[in-house]
Amino acid sequence: MTKRSKKPKPPFPPRFTKAFELLCQGVPKPVIAQVTGYSMRSIYRNLAKPEVKQLMVQIAKETVAEAAPRAALKLTELMAQTDSKKVSLEAVQHILGTAGIRPAPASSVVNLNFVPPMPSRGTITDNMSDDEVREIEAEWAAYARAGGVGYLVCLRDRYEQIPVRKAIEAKPVEGQTE
Known part of the structure; x- marks a missing residue:
């Protein structure tokens, strides 16, 4: 059955x-x-x-x-x-x-390079006192130590009055006339 x-x-x-x-x-x-x-x-x-x-x-x-x-x-x-x-x-x-082929997972490590804000003033002019110039240079030095990059422009004619800074005297290259 x-x-x-x-x-x-x-x-x-x-x-x-x-x-x-x-x-x-x-x-x-x-x-x-x-x-x-x-x-x-x-x-x-x-x-x-x-x-x-x-x-x-x-x-x-x-x-x-x-x-x-x-x-x-x-x-x-x-x-x-x-x-x-x-x-x-x-x-x-x-x-x-x-197919099981995946891109590499995003890294969980986050690298944050904190750079302090750029100095408030970037130019040294003739009408600034020596104390103001020193203050600006100190601010830029701290900025550079922290990894900051930039330019400090000096438009001042009185280099010799600032002990922190030395004037670069340009010497004429041989063969050039002034």
Whole structure:
């Protein structure tokens, strides 16, 4: 005597089959209620059943599996196109990511080089006192020690009056006339 296998029982009432098919096609629930004669409450109650949810997930997976070859072909077409480099790059990244090849993770080390604000004055002029000049030079020296880079312009004629600074005397190069 052979055992007969039982037919799997559908997870929802047979009357709900039409409504379920329409749901899988993306038809809005109010339209399904009108077409099938179900109340909205009955549709939601049937959709809340775990068996119905599981069947919908299974159908969605099958649909994606059927569309995967076309999607892969389209993705390789996008990768090969020359119109948009951004689209091409994103397609390549997606293909590589699917293959398990990922870019290196962003470094968690953040290097912050804090440089103090630039000195308030960058020019030494004739009308400044020696104390003002020393103050500016001290401010620039502190800025340079902290890693700052910039220029201090000296428009002053009285170099010899500032002990911190020495004037560079220009000597004529041999063969040049003044």
